[in-house]
Amino acid sequence: MGERRERTTDDTVGHLARGGRMDSATERFVAHRNLLFTVAYEMLGSAADAEDVLQETWLRWVGVDLDAVRDQRAYLVRITTRQALSRLRTLRRRKESYVGPWLPEPLLTAPDVAEDVELADSISMAMLLVLETLRPTERAVFLLREVFDLEYDEIAEALDKSAAAVRQIAHRARAHVAARRPRGAVSQAETRDALDAFQQAVETGELQRLLDLLAPDVVLLTDGGGVVRAALAPVVGAGTVAAVLGRIAGAVSLHPARVNGYPALLLRLNGAIDTVMAVRIDDGLITGLYAVRNPEKLSYLAQEATLRR
Incomplete structure (x- = not known):
């Protein structure tokens, strides 16, 4: 699937640059920021919390020895996923005392997102509500595999699980989502x-x-x-x-x-x-x-x- 246009926005990166030039860590982070935001947003259903996760990801990323990282994109996704999972568990406890129905935080998206049918479907309000019915780990596996097309080995590394366990979780999550998602594709x-x-x-x-x-x-x-x-x-x-x-x-x-x-x-x-x-x-x-x-x-x-x- 390659480097997708997960979210089109004007990213303000001046505060990440030093002396008007980006260092290597900043450059790689900015290059993958849209992907990382979308991973966090689809995990949490909240743009504000997704931004907080990106801040936490950045703080951990700047302390990494980049020369020792074989796949920087996968490494960033792993940090983001773990931070989002931690925050998701906290949010789920808050939702138990939420007054009235809980809905995902709406996100204003650019027209080019609609061109990616799979992406548009995955962030739709209806789909995010379906994802809410998954357990946190199931949600992470489903998104990383079905939406972001990561290999099972990459997901296993991100979640500290075996590839075999991730395959089983993915199968269970796909069946769960298929039974609850909108019945037919809507243009x-x-x-x-x-x-x-x-x-x-x-x-x-x-x-x-x-x-x-x-x-x-x-x-x-x-x-x-x-x-x-x-x-x-x-x-x-x-x-x-x-x-x-x-x-x-x-x-x-x-x-x-x-x-x-x-x-x-x-x-x-x-x-x-x-x-x-x-x-x-x-x-x-x-x-x-x-x-x-x-x-x-x-x-x-x-x-x-x-x-x-």
């Missing part, structure tokens, strides 16, 4: 068309048009984190979900965006981002709606949205 165009129609239905308050887009058993998850108003349990059923969505018409403005690799909507209130809405589509109907409202989870995206204006 960017299909998602965009569904969201366009969804936006028009919400903005016009046309209840029947909205009902036509929603699967009978559609589920709306709203993540307020106990900080802002949000449903504390999943909202289930087309009629109930449509009624909830109908109440927001006129209160906010809806703006198309590309979030987690797919088209999504930014709901703005008085110009500020109030909610990020992503969707899951199965068999042409919206089966899942994911509304992130927790301000702590929107700050990173809001900063990037401001920078891209």
Whole structure:
């Protein structure tokens, strides 16, 4: 698969350079930064925590004797994976006391991410929620093998396990994900068309048009984190979900965006981002709606949205 374009962003590396020039350690770190960020983000479902993991990875990397490292990319991935696993276990304990549904932190992505279908699928909101159902080690093995195409021996070294054990974990994780991921591949165009129609239905308050887009058993998850108003349990059923969505018409403005690799909507209130809405589509109907409202989870995206204006 080679060196992929995991995430397109303007990386500020001035603070890593010395005297206007990068040393060897900094140069290699920067070269793989997008990959490392994506590994950490897909492990954690949080851009802020992924950035913290990268900082921890950097601090360990600068103390390494580069001449003794055979494969620097693999070594960096190993450090990042271990740091992400450690943080993931801490986050899982926090989630046990989280108020209401927990959703991944939304990530504003550039159009070129959509060109990599496998990558876009792996960071979609629906897929990140599937990954949440895996044990930490299963999640690491699945991502490193299925998304980032690492060899079993490389993964085994990163996790301090035998290659045979990693193969067994990978098999178990693949079966688990296959049973829970969206039933069919959904194109960017299909998602965009569904969201366009969804936006028009919400903005016009046309209840029947909205009902036509929603699967009978559609589920709306709203993540307020106990900080802002949000449903504390999943909202289930087309009629109930449509009624909830109908109440927001006129209160906010809806703006198309590309979030987690797919088209999504930014709901703005008085110009500020109030909610990020992503969707899951199965068999042409919206089966899942994911509304992130927790301000702590929107700050990173809001900063990037401001920078891209």
